[in-house]
Amino acid sequence: MYGKATETAVRAFQEQRSLPVDGVCGPITWSAVVEAGYRLGDRLLYDRRPMLRGDDVARLQRRLDELGFDPRRVDGIFGPDTRTALEDFQRNAGLVCDAVCGPETLSTLERLGRVAGTAAQPGSVAAMREEERLRCAPRTLTGRRVAVGHTGDLDALAAAVARSLRDAGAVVVPLQHPDESVQATAANDADADAYIGLATVGGAAGRTADGPSDRPGCTVAHYAGHGYESPGGRRLAGLISAALAAVLGSEGCAAQGMNLPILRETRMPAVVCRMGPPSTVVQRSGAIARAVSAAVGDWARAPFDDPGAP
Numbered sequence: 001m002y003g004k005a006t007e008t009a010v011r012a013f014q015e016q017r018s019l020p021v022d023g024v025c026g027p028i029t030w031s032a033v034v035e036a037g038y039r040l041g042d043r044l045l046y047d048r049r050p051m052l053r054g055d056d057v058a059r060l061q062r063r064l065d066e067l068g069f070d071p072r073r074v075d076g077i078f079g080p081d082t083r084t085a086l087e088d089f090q091r092n093a094g095l096v097c098d099a100v101c102g103p104e105t106l107s108t109l110e111r112l113g114r115v116a117g118t119a120a121q122p123g124s125v126a127a128m129r130e131e132e133r134l135r136c137a138p139r140t141l142t143g144r145r146v147a148v149g150h151t152g153d154l155d156a157l158a159a160a161v162a163r164s165l166r167d168a169g170a171v172v173v174p175l176q177h178p179d180e181s182v183q184a185t186a187a188n189d190a191d192a193d194a195y196i197g198l199a200t201v202g203g204a205a206g207r208t209a210d211g212p213s214d215r216p217g218c219t220v221a222h223y224a225g226h227g228y229e230s231p232g233g234r235r236l237a238g239l240i241s242a243a244l245a246a247v248l249g250s251e252g253c254a255a256q257g258m259n260l261p262i263l264r265e266t267r268m269p270a271v272v273c274r275m276g277p278p279s280t281v282v283q284r285s286g287a288i289a290r291a292v293s294a295a296v297g298d299w300a301r302a303p304f305d306d307p308g309a310p
Helices: 004-016 027-036 055-066 080-092 103-116 124-135 155-167 180-189 231-248 261-265 278-283 285-301
Strands: 145-150 171-176 194-200 217-225 253-258 270-276
Touching: 004 027, 055 080, 055 103, 055 124, 080 103, 124 231, 145 155, 145 180, 155 171, 155 194, 155 278, 155 285, 171 180, 180 194, 180 261, 194 231, 194 285, 217 231, 217 261, 231 253, 231 270, 231 285, 261 270, 270 278, 278 285
Parallel strands: 145 171, 145 194, 194 270, 217 253
Antiparallel strands: 217 270
16 A cells, blocks of 8 residues: 555655655656666676666666776666776776676676775766866857757747857757657757756745745756766756846755756756746746856856866
């Protein structure tokens, strides 16, 4: 029976996995439950379609990353970048270079990981590499490719954001599809420098302890999951959240790390802006668009939090 105890357990699981905490086991939560059941060594891991997903993949990515073989990010998805990192590891370790993580590859990974003593800082090397890629990128919005996506109900706002970004010199990749995985694939194929997702919810990020809220507000989410957080996404989310606070009200705007599919599957710094209530978003769409565009411009000039910057 799905009673209070089960709902409490689901909420605790959602919070631990950086998912929306609503106590409902919908498609996103159920997928996370299934993925959490895989342990490294339970199955062969290799590049296939649909891509393998699970905690075992995330564990493999952390091991490779800690040993200096770059899977780009720890997201629990076995894609081309993880395949390349695994091939590089096998080649350097003198193993059969088949890009399959089987018993022999896993045994070598575990042995070298223990010798190197690298398990103390999971995800830190991947974050450092993302910062280095961002450091080498142009410090201007001019000519940068920015994907602007929504699921089909925000045409006017998406068009306004795209127009403001183009006026600032960006090359905009408009994306509209009800399946966010399709949007992620399109953004990756376009080699976008950033992804901005737009969505509406009840005000003040959707709900309060007493139920739906009519107060204006927003939540700007960036990717965080499997012990990894995107430095570029965190910086972009913080800038957009601060900019939207001036438009929607500072008390109702916040930036947070989440393990949403669209944030996990995009290969560039990405955010999802959930704003509300819808009536306020419609009325203030012009100001919202200008605020988002200005924040993306600030991000292009300083794309991650650099303590050593002047």
